Each structure stands twice: as structure tokens, then as C-alpha cells.
Amino acid sequence: TSIKGSHPVPWTPEGDAAFVECKEELRKATILAYPDTTLPWAIFTDASEYAIGAVLQQRRGQHWEPLAFFSQKLQPALRKHCPYDRELHAIYAALRKFRYIFEARHITIFTDHKPLLHAFSQDPDRATPWQFHRLDFISQFTTDIQHIAGKDNIVADALSRIEEISMAVSSNELAQAQAEDEELQQRIQREQHDSLNLRPVNIPGCNKQIYCDVSTDIIRPYVPTALRKKIFDALHSISHPGARASAKLLTQRYVWPSINRDCRLWARTCLACQRNKVSRHVLSPIQNFPSRTRRFEHIHVDIIGPYIPSKGYRYCLTIIDRFTRFPEAFPIDSIDAECVARTLFAGWICRYGVPLQITTDQGTQFKSQLFSALARLLGSKPYKYHHFPSAVEWNGGTSSPSLEGCHSLPRKQLMGRHATHRSPWNSCRLEGRSWRNSCRSRLWRANSFTR
Known part of the structure; x- marks a missing residue:
């Protein structure tokens, strides 16, 4: 208005209605409560495809009182992550935002994503480095993650969908x-x-x-x-x-x-929906290898590990002849193509000759140009079009699952002899002789009986 100084303000019905409306809006506004350290605190989090939201609250009687709000837009890279990663990132970001408030006291995390309840009880090897970094940070403050129904997680859900809050039509x-x-x-x-x-x-x-x-x-x-x-x-x-x-x-x-x-x-x-949802599952057809009539003509190569380092070796290269089922195992220090190709040449080719075909599991170590160049130099052809998605696609004694069982035989014997303790957050502990020293004796024992 143009009224200044001590001039009286004319009170009109429009002004009275505006005053009442302002009081009503102030009454409806959410007011932050004063923190009470004697009450239980909790953080409610949620994530959408575009943003994350969280609210720090304290429980007084049967009601939750808000202490702080947090909302953040997701970067384009994070939008491509799965819902599990986005919900995990919401907890991680909320703890970083509110840590100056709740640090040095117990805090509970509430989320509507049930898989996160088992984040600290599962095998850490299943977590990616990105997930492990966030789980490690969260565990420094709390491991108490509880589930809340999505319909009850109203505040965090609304904060994670700030861009979505709009009326369809007035x-x-x-x-x-x-x-x-x-x-x-x-x-x-x-x-x-x-x-x-x-x-x-x-x-x-x-x-x-x-x-x-x-x-x-x-x-x-x-x-x-x-x-x-x-x-x-x-x-x-x-x-x-x-x-x-x-x-x-x-x-x-x-x-x-x-x-x-x-x-x-x-x-x-x-x-x-068409870009991101799977509406049809395509099953690959069953495939069979052509039968072989000579030994050492067709070999299967695989890698097992990693194990506890033994004289610098952490992995084991297993090679099995398809015709005779004769296995070999060689300790290696890395799984890069150069090391695998060198071990294959010195351990198998120099002793049994050049195979006509080599079948791999399409691992990254077998896809490199170095391994392909070595195969061409020796006159061997990598069998790239045989890939085994799952054992249920094969049946019979000459199928891939039986060969996969031969590959797992050294691993089972080594783990059965040396593994004394397993923990979700600790690697396998070995005692006595190292697995590298007992590898040859295990192969001798495996070749001593008829399969």
C-alpha cells in the first residue's frame, strides 16, 4: 500500500478477510519442536526417481515432533541407480545432514524399503564398492534400521517428491x-x-x-x-x-x-514405462556342444577365488579337458589377461599341446585383445558363442553343469580343508598349510578316482 508513517490504515472487509487468511496459514504451518534429549529420536527417509527426503523427529507420547527437514534433488547419475541404491543414499545423505544434531546419541532409521533391513546382516561381498562406502558410513552412527509402511511415511515421502506436489487441475x-x-x-x-x-x-x-x-x-x-x-x-x-x-x-x-x-x-x-519396465522375459534356447573324439582337443577355463594371499597368490586358474575330464589348477596372482594367458601357455599348452577350442565364461579377462592375440598366435579359436546362463538349461552327463562341477571341485576341497570360520563381515581365515601348497595334492586325489 501507499500508507506510510503514522497514517491510520483503513480497515475494510477485504483487509479483514486477508488478516484472517494470514492467521489461518500461520496456524497450519508446521513448527519445529525444541530438541529434548530425554526422548527417543528417529530419522524417516524416502527416495523417489528424482529426489530424496528425510525428517529428524522425536517421539513425545504417541506423536512425532519434527526437529529438522531435509530434501535434495538427485543428480542424473544417481537417477540411473536401482531403488535400493537410491533409498540407501537417502539414509546416507540424511545422516550427513543431521549428524551435528544427533551425534553421540542413539538414532533409529525408518524406511519404507524392506531390503534395507538386511543391509548389515548380508554378506558384504555382495555389496558394490559404492554401496559398501555408504554402509560403512551409516554403521558409524547406527545399524538400527526399521520398516515403516509407505502410507505412514508421509513427511519423508512428500519431501522426496517436491517436484511432484502439484494439482492436476484447479x-x-x-x-x-x-x-x-x-x-x-x-x-x-x-x-x-x-x-x-x-x-x-x-x-x-x-x-x-x-x-x-x-x-x-x-x-x-x-x-x-x-x-x-x-x-x-x-x-x-x-x-x-x-x-x-x-x-x-x-x-x-x-x-x-x-x-x-x-x-x-x-x-x-x-x-x-516402456523404457524402464520389463514386460516380457526372453529365455535363451538350450545349446549343446559338438562331441569330441580326442583328448586335449577342447578345454574349459575358469577362475576361482579370491582367497587369503599365499605367497602372493590369491586366485586359482582351473583348466579341464572336455573329453577326459582331466583337471589342472594353477595359482595366479591376478586375473588380468596377461597373467591368465601366460599361465595357460606355461601350464597347459607346453605340457599337453595346443587345443583346438577354448571355452570360457566370457569374463573380462578373456575378452581383452591380448588373450585373443595369443589364441590366434597359437592357432586356437576362442569359443565365444557358448555361454552358460544357468545350470537348469542343461541336462545329461555331457552338459555344462557337470563340467562346472569339476571346476568347483578344487574350490570345495580347499575351502573344506582350510576354512575354519566365516563371518558376514570377515574373509575366510586359513590355518595350517596354505592353500597353494595343498593345491597339487588335492588335484592328485581328485584324479585318483574314476568319474
């Missing part, structure tokens, strides 16, 4: 579109009697009446043709549910003729 926009929709006007004029019982309803905040379906306990607004796709996109883009879930989500809130058919069609033609 009440005035819906009322204006209904007034211009010819289909709705024809229904009103002809007073069609069908499953829809349309009646004008006064909606708070809207100057016009909105036609709604009152045939059920839930009053659902009628959506004109021009706004149907817009409303569907607004609700479907929150979590991209399937066709049935999308139809249920829309029918609980709105109504129009053929709403289920339209929702199923739009859900199936959603580009984001």
Missing part, C-alpha cells in the same frame, strides 16, 4: 472445462439415466458448481474430454504404476465414460 479450470464440454451438456439436457448420477456440487474455493457423480459413497468430479489425459499424466507420473493400478488410482478420484479403457491404453503407451 477447481475453477475443471468447472470452466465442464461448461465448455459438449458431451457433458448433452448428458445434462437429455437427462440420461445410466450408471453416472451427475449432480452440481459446491466445491470450496471454486466460484462455480462442479458436476460430480454421487451414485457411490465417494463424490467424484466428472472430467471433460479436454482434461482427461492431463489428469491421467499427473497421477500416473508419480510412480508409474501398471495398467490396473493406474485405472484404480483414477477411478477412486474422478469419473468419465470409458475411464478404465482409457487408463489401460494410456498406461501401456507410456514411454517412461
